[in-house]
Amino acid sequence: MRVLLTGGTGYIGSNTAVALLEAGHQVLIVDNLANSNERTVQDIREITNKDVDFVLGDITQPAVIDRILETENAEAVVHFAALKAVGESVEKPLAYYRNNLDGLLTMLESMERHGIHNFIFSSSATVYGGENPVPLTEDMPAGTCANPYGWTKLMAEQILRDAAAANPKMSVVLLRYFNPVGGHRSGKLGERPNGVPNNLMPYIVQTAAGIRERLSVFGGDYPTPDGTGVRDYVHVSDLAEGHVAALEYCVAHHGVETVNLGTGCGNSVLELIHTFETVNGVSVPYQITDRRKGDVAVCWADVEKAGRLLGWQAKRSLKDMCRDSWRCRG
Ligand code: NAD
Numbered sequence: 366m367r368v369l370l371t372g373g374t375g376y377i378g379s380n381t382a383v384a385l386l387e388a389g390h391q392v393l394i395v396d397n398l399a400n401s402n403e404r405t406v407q408d409i410r411e412i413t414n415k416d417v418d419f420v421l422g423d424i425t426q427p428a429v430i431d432r433i434l435e436t437e438n439a440e441a442v443v444h445f446a447a448l449k450a451v452g453e454s455v456e457k458p459l460a461y462y463r464n465n466l467d468g469l470l471t472m473l474e475s476m477e478r479h480g481i482h483n484f485i486f487s488s489s490a491t492v493y494g495g496e497n498p499v500p501l502t503e504d505m506p507a508g509t510c511a512n513p514y515g516w517t518k519l520m521a522e523q524i525l526r527d528a529a530a531a532n533p534k535m536s537v538v539l540l541r542y543f544n545p546v547g548g549h550r551s552g553k554l555g556e557r558p559n560g561v562p563n564n565l566m567p568y569i570v571q572t573a574a575g576i577r578e579r580l581s582v583f584g585g586d587y588p589t590p591d592g593t594g595v596r597d598y599v600h601v602s603d604l605a606e607g608h609v610a611a612l613e614y615c616v617a618h619h620g621v622e623t624v625n626l627g628t629g630c631g632n633s634v635l636e637l638i639h640t641f642e643t644v645n646g647v648s649v650p651y652q653i654t655d656r657r658k659g660d661v662a663v664c665w666a667d668v669e670k671a672g673r674l675l676g677w678q679a680k681r682s683l684k685d686m687c688r689d690s691w692r693c694r695g
């Protein structure tokens with residue numbers, strides 16, 4: 366099947382491109398390179414030994430998307446393109462709402478014009494907010510998001526539900542990712558944030574590499590076994606394979622399904638640090654500091670639905686995640 370990946374040169378999109386190509390699909394990427402590099406296209410080709418088409422373009426521009434959908438025979442869209450830095454979204458909320466929601470609406474309108482009905486959306490566990498008990502199931506009420514980025518995901522989910530309710534031909538899979546980490550085992554296609562990382566794993570990598578002096582562990586007094594925050598870290602290659610399964614489900618059904626993609630297990634900040642040190646034979650200096658505003662104590666997925674609906678489950682261990690994150694340090 367020919368699949369259009371928006372944001373496909375980004376971290377999760379590029380790893381998904383590899384998984385789709387390896388599963389025999391054809392991949393076309395559109396990306397404006399706002400947070401990625403065109404070199405990634407070559408990396409995908411080298412890893413898979415297969416061709417991938419790339420269009421440099423902004424998905425908020427209808428003419429860009431119309432031209433692609435008119436000429437490329439895409440049967441499905443996997444929509445990764447978005448701005449994703451939580452802190453930046455608080456400083457530039459309008460840029461986040463404009464890019465993430467305008468991009469989505471532009472895609473959906475163009476798809477409607479061209480009779481394309483299969484859509485997979487990158488949502489986030491952040492939509493659960495902090496009020497629900499773990500493990501988080503897809504039918505739990507969405508929470509109050511702590512930042513504009515999170516709200517763009519919640520609003521996007523609502524837009525997609527309304528669009529599908531109005532068009533019975535549409536098939537939408539809302540994938541709620543937990544905490545993606547790791548990178549392709551080749552050492553390519555890792556997460557390379559610009560500037561100071563917001564997320565834990567890239568910060569650990571940069572601290573181990575000597576780029577950052579010390580990691581701040583945000584809070585040592587949570588009601589968790591070691592007092593530090595617990596998350597459901599999931600290897601990006603597992604996540605990528607989850608998209609292949611979601612695509613197969615999407616084209617065979619109609620309507621909307623929401624699916625958690627995680628391992629179903631929680632690990633603490635200290636567990637991640639110590640596993641990283643052991644697996645890679647490096648040291649990660651850290652100090653425990655105050656909690657970070659907006660953080661929840663614990664967050665992990667119920668993954669029963671992903672197994673039942675998509676036949677997918679994460680296979681890679683926390684050790685694999687730590688090893689591949691380090692390999693992909695660039
Ligand atoms: P990323 O920043 O690496 O990839 C996003 C890609 O979209 C980038 O290559 C960027 O250049 C592109 N892009 C952004 N706006 C665009 C536009 N207007 N037109 C064309 N391209 C545009 O991020 P990622 O980590 O790969 O995340 C992919 C998706 O998954 C995003 O929607 C993100 O919100 C979501 N998500 C990510 C995480 C995470 O922790 N990484 C967790 C949950 C959900």
Ligand code: WQD
Pocket residue numbers: 449451488489490491515543544545563564565566568580581582583584593594595596634657660
């Ligand atoms: C993980 C744990 C921190 C950095 C975020 C977004 C979410 C989703 C995934 C996109 C927490 C602790 C972190 C540090 C630390 N992204 N930490 N020191 O907050 O679970 O989720 O990324 O959709 O929307 O909010 O991930 O990696 O920032 O934090 O101690 O320097 O690591 O407190 O317990 P989070 P994270």
